Amino acid sequence: MEKSSIIKISEQTTSSIYQWTFNLIEAVGLSEKAAHILTSASLLISIFILLALIDYLIRVIFNSIVTRLIQRTRTNWDNYLLDNKVEVHLSRLILVVAAQQSLPYIFIGFPSFTSVLVKLLSVLMIFAVYGVVNGLLKTGRDIMRSSKGFVDKPVDSYLQVLQIFLIFVVGTLIVSVLTGSSPWSFLLSLGAASAVLMLVFKDTILGFVASIQVSANDSVRVGDWIEMPKYGVDGDILQINLNNVRVQNWDKTIVTIPTYTLLSDSFKNYRGMQESGGRRIKRSIQIKISTIRYLRPEEIEKLKKIVLLAPYIAQRENEIAEYNAQNQIDQTVLVNGRRMTNVGLFRAYIKAYAQKNPDIHQGLTLMVRQLAPNEHGLPLELYMFTKGTEWAFFEDTMSDIFDHLFAAIKYFDLEVFELPASDDLRLLVAESKVRQ
Template structure:
């Protein structure tokens, strides 16, 4: 090799070319030859590796090897051998130009660091894509962990590259970095906060990809589609995308609807306000009229029998309806709604079903329905709830009750 690297030089000198010109021409020809060899080797190895991976992927049952090709792992690995060839022969090409040799070698070593980072990133992206296809990892913030690793890898790579360029030993360079660590922490403050937040979110299982969350502070109301180191992306129900800082998940309050999604029903909790002066005790004629309502006929017969026996036993003077025990139209109405809800086909009978009376307000007496629909899908849930309250609102007049409405005022001009 010693003779070969000066073969062109010797030929040019013997041909009458000056020594300086011969040295430059010798270096230039060798450089062109080396670049040509590197290009050819890189092309051949790249084609062979991609072809081999493609053939293997066709025979393999797993999609991991397909993801390796998609993320350009074979292409990046193919550059390693041409790089080694360059590092091996650069000293021979620039044998007579030491300063050029030093600069090119440093450049190749920096490129080697970059190539290592590219290969690592390709492999990690492949691993990320593969894990996301597995059910147990599908909702985990894998992007965050890979981003953290790559940040430290790039930081180490940059420091290594600077150490190579400046000829400062790596350990000495890293030790010197301690003096500017405060600046580094300040620059990467959001990244550090995001990293800590993503770990806490994962460990505490606060949010998963696919969860429906409501974050009023950021105007987010929809499904989580991505969790990474810095941000959480939420696709709202109007198909807009809201981006939330990851650390906001542990510093602010938000609502995760996963508990409802994983349960056996979606809660219905809504009240109607009854006008209080329409509430009354029931007379015999009232009870006779209400007995035509099939859902509460048996209840009225049973309750009225018990009430009559009590009043008779205690010699209650029923000339005044207030005396003794009585049924009220609001009480019978509550029982009717309770029975109606219990017989509704869309209500989960294994979960709480309750029709309750809330504290009276200036806007009437609230009668609240508390139950769970079996169908948790938003559109169906809204339909079920509307169907129930359509019926309830239409039932109110049958019990001589009135819905409270704020009085409408008219002004004349």
């Protein structure tokens, strides 16, 4: 049987139901207009009761049967359907379809009202379909989030782009239904307003382009630690949306910045540091220059008792003795030839101590260097990496190293530069008074 024939039979059946009810009410002795009103009212009440029954059955089926079956399964994608209320939107769609198939025929006696009702039900149908599709899109987003391949991708940006496109389609269809014109004519009319639309959605377009480029270049991911002092950003990325990026700073504050700033402004990403397995220590000890001097033989013998330094001293002694002998150096003057200094041995001790430290990464750069002297003395810089990137571990390791070095520096007859304190000034004044 052809589809057109089925539709005609359905319309004839509906018309016969309306006519039978109308004849039954008119037989009571009411006027034709009153009979039409009562017929429509009685059929409307009947349809509402039928729709309420259908709604009840759908809720029972979904809540009692489908929901329990989904909760018992081992897969997660069906749980995401429940979380995004896809079944709720689907039940509304079924009700709208049922209403659309029945309500227009109730008001056969009121053609003008029927046309308005048809348009209203068509709009409700579009919203119901939008709810189902939007729920499925959110379900797809949640499934991708649970996948390892998309855990650090801006999935929310992709979802928002699809949602914007879906809303645009829904708006176009609603305007087409209300005006009775073709959707294509409405789209053509928007061509003249394209400049206005570009201006209104400027941030959205920029954010969309930025999210695509960020994902394609893999310059930043969800979970990365980034730093942007201009915007007060210094923490982990929580979410990358179409319009903004949410970052949780280390003080637990939340900062939101536009997505396109990841392209227009520079930022520091610490992902490379985290992936390398080491975090850099770059801190100096300011050596008081007036305490730097050559070491006497008895002082060198005393420093040989330091286990970490003994092999280095033995090697240097051989090198210095060989050099001075080959060049016939007059060693009565200390500045002649090559000799060991207290700061040189201290620098060698720091390096040996770092190389034996189990918390220092031996596979990355490790050195102790002198920087240019300044008004605070000679900076002796430690440049190395800890064997771990956690903040607490990094700070503990660095503190332990400098605790040890500040205590050990006295063995090399060196002093750390520090500005005079009030006690130093009072002691100086007291000594000057005693001398007077």
